[in-house]
Amino acid sequence: MPSKAGARLMQGNEACAEGAMAAGLRFFAGYPITPSTEIAEELALLLPKAGGKFIQMEDEIASISAIIGASLAGAKAMTATSGPGFSLKQEGIGFASYTEVPCVIVNVQRVGPSTGVPTAPAQGDVMQARWGTHGDHPIVVLCPSSVAETFALIIEAFNISERWRMPVVFLMDEVVAHMREKVTVPDVSQIAVAERPRPQVSPEQYLPYAAGEDLVPPMADYGTGYRYHVTGLTHDQTGFPTTKRIEVDALTRRLDAKMRMAAPHVTFVDEILVDDAEVVVFAYGITARAASRAVRDARAQGLKAGLIKAKTLWPFPDEHVRKAAERARAIVVPEMNMGQLVREVERAAAGRARVVGLSRVDAEPITPDEILARLREV
Amino acid sequence: MAMPVSYYLRTSKMPHIWCAGCGHGIVLGAVLRAIDSLGLDKDQVCVVSGIGCASRAPGYLDFNTLHTTHGRAIAFATGIKMVKPEMKVIVLTGDGDAAAIGGNHLIHAARRNIGIATVCFNNSIYGMTNGQYSPMTPTGSYASTAPYGNIEEPFDLCDLVYAAGASYVARGSAYHAILLWKLIAKAIATDGFSFVEAITQCPTYYGRRNKMRSAVEMLKWQKEHGVTVAGAAKMPAEDLAGKFRIGELGARTRPEYTRRYAAIIDAAQRGEGGERDA
Numbered sequence A: 001m002p003s004k005a006g007a008r009l010m011q012g013n014e015a016c017a018e019g020a021m022a023a024g025l026r027f028f029a030g031y032p033i034t035p036s037t038e039i040a041e042e043l044a045l046l047l048p049k050a051g052g053k054f055i056q057m058e059d060e061i062a063s064i065s066a067i068i069g070a071s072l073a074g075a076k077a078m079t080a081t082s083g084p085g086f087s088l089k090q091e092g093i094g095f096a097s098y099t100e101v102p103c104v105i106v107n108v109q110r111v112g113p114s115t116g117v118p119t120a121p122a123q124g125d126v127m128q129a130r131w132g133t134h135g136d137h138p139i140v141v142l143c144p145s146s147v148a149e150t151f152a153l154i155i156e157a158f159n160i161s162e163r164w165r166m167p168v169v170f171l172m173d174e175v176v177a178h179m180r181e182k183v184t185v186p187d188v189s190q191i192a193v194a195e196r197p198r199p200q201v202s203p204e205q206y207l208p209y210a211a212g213e214d215l216v217p218p219m220a221d222y223g224t225g226y227r228y229h230v231t232g233l234t235h236d237q238t239g240f241p242t243t244k245r246i247e248v249d250a251l252t253r254r255l256d257a258k259m260r261m262a263a264p265h266v267t268f269v270d271e272i273l274v275d276d277a278e279v280v281v282f283a284y285g286i287t288a289r290a291a292s293r294a295v296r297d298a299r300a301q302g303l304k305a306g307l308i309k310a311k312t313l314w315p316f317p318d319e320h321v322r323k324a325a326e327r328a329r330a331i332v333v334p335e336m337n338m339g340q341l342v343r344e345v346e347r348a349a350a351g352r353a354r355v356v357g358l359s360r361v362d363a364e365p366i367t368p369d370e371i372l373a374r375l376r377e378v
Numbered sequence B: 001m002a003m004p005v006s007y008y009l010r011t012s013k014m015p016h017i018w019c020a021g022c023g024h025g026i027v028l029g030a031v032l033r034a035i036d037s038l039g040l041d042k043d044q045v046c047v048v049s050g051i052g053c054a055s056r057a058p059g060y061l062d063f064n065t066l067h068t069t070h071g072r073a074i075a076f077a078t079g080i081k082m083v084k085p086e087m088k089v090i091v092l093t094g095d096g097d098a099a100a101i102g103g104n105h106l107i108h109a110a111r112r113n114i115g116i117a118t119v120c121f122n123n124s125i126y127g128m129t130n131g132q133y134s135p136m137t138p139t140g141s142y143a144s145t146a147p148y149g150n151i152e153e154p155f156d157l158c159d160l161v162y163a164a165g166a167s168y169v170a171r172g173s174a175y176h177a178i179l180l181w182k183l184i185a186k187a188i189a190t191d192g193f194s195f196v197e198a199i200t201q202c203p204t205y206y207g208r209r210n211k212m213r214s215a216v217e218m219l220k221w222q223k224e225h226g227v228t229v230a231g232a233a234k235m236p237a238e239d240l241a242g243k244f245r246i247g248e249l250g251a252r253t254r255p256e257y258t259r260r261y262a263a264i265i266d267a268a269q270r271g272e273g274g275e276r277d278a
Ligand SMILES: Cc1ncc(C[n+]2csc(CCOP(=O)(O)OP(=O)(O)O)c2C)c(N)n1
Pocket: B051, B052, B053, B054, B055, B070, B093, B094, B095, B096, B097, B098, B121, B123, B125, B126, B127, B128, B129, B134
């Protein structure tokens, strides 16, 4: 039950909640933490109106656990948190990844580590979002840079999660979460909503972890006659534990191959003035807003600058960086951390262009002038 | 009904992982007899567990089954019960799983009084990880991490869960298997959070270190130390030291959580309440 179509002033966190409802969210479990709390508050209000369920759990571990249970029972499910809570959720994220249970985990980044500056923005969780849980695992991480983008992108987060049966991390930052901007809510009929693949065979024939050509095994809801087993132990196609080397190997390789197959469908990148650019900024989240201004200012001053705005951080959009690196002499990577994605940019650029980081870690967003100055240097 | 226990088992997944003499199988048998006596539809039963020897049980059961992370079974079960309140959701857990790492989820589920039946297989030890002490290891007992004797006091789990708000709490043992079955049946039939502590034996890791070399000795210990609620009421306190009470320890009617939430949905859909800032 999405809110009424039309233009509205919304806060980023509100757009996240509204977008999730539009995507078909029916279960939310969370534990309050700044700067993500408004998402829970909004959903406590909206979910029951749509016949959905909201619960405030006793902690973040309980919250991620509850959404996985809810998803297995057939509901589109989400949790939202920030830094310290995101750390607590890691074991559960690994469980969802390995058992292929769709769910969306929102992390509104704040200054860390530890309690840090709870009310101030940072982009320090980019690597944790990718590798926070133990073990080799695929994951999709999306990152919006505006309130309108938050609304649209959280819908994609659900669609990816359901379509490909994987947890999706939605990595916001404090600025995007708390600022208010115009969002044009589309009519329900204009919103594409994906559903998880469900079994087309009888319970007797159902193999819960046997995948077809798209490498995604159909998923039955609990309570619909398919009495199957789900475990975080390494499992075979039947869903039961295995330690056979060939099966252990096969599971990790299938999940990796599934991610590769999904990659073109889950990679969202905006290229702005990149085609003829001599210098390119690679940015994400609120930093991409400053970068877009910096690029315009540079052009006004006669410097051919361009912007790669990544809305998908993982899988990393290698191809966009590789192509830009072929033409540009340098790529600047401003981040509100000591340099996390800059290393990925460097890897993808593979020496074709100079890659230069720009770090800001004083609890303030990076300004257009700072980026412009770096563009003029390189 | 009276189906054979095998009707509820995934016999193709046997042999099970439990050691010879382990009491977990007896407790599981009581769970299945309880389910059978209630005539539940297998499709509408969901069995959830954490990590440990006890938590391996769902893999052998022909229901909707979920083997989760250590201590979190009740939290996973909460999500399932909220989405499908019509299902019977049963949690099978060990004493470490339920009382140590999962202790917070246990008391909060009891406080909410959500309709989940929890059976705790209490073997007084961490079996899966080879015999470290748990929050249920008796004071003075030995464990691999209490080589000089355990100086901690165990919980009275039933008192804890009842004080937290559960609708039903009871205790049985592997020795008192028929009583245990009846208690579990009542727990599953409860409209609210219910908890049954099943005292069981781990000859491999608890018995060996604590001068009870065989399962038979450990079952005899259960027989001699279990006192019925009625019996305990008549006994002087000093005679009860070192004994454990068996039977129904608490039963009351309190509103069940998912029913309360259904009322919220009704109100929200009628447009009542739900103010942002009153
Ligand atoms: C987060 C986490 N910590 C620790 C472990 C290791 N571990 C596995 S089972 C277990 C204890 C199980 O004991 P209990 O719950 O009493 O069940 P039992 O094996 O005795 O049936 C521990 C500590 C784990 N799997 N996960």
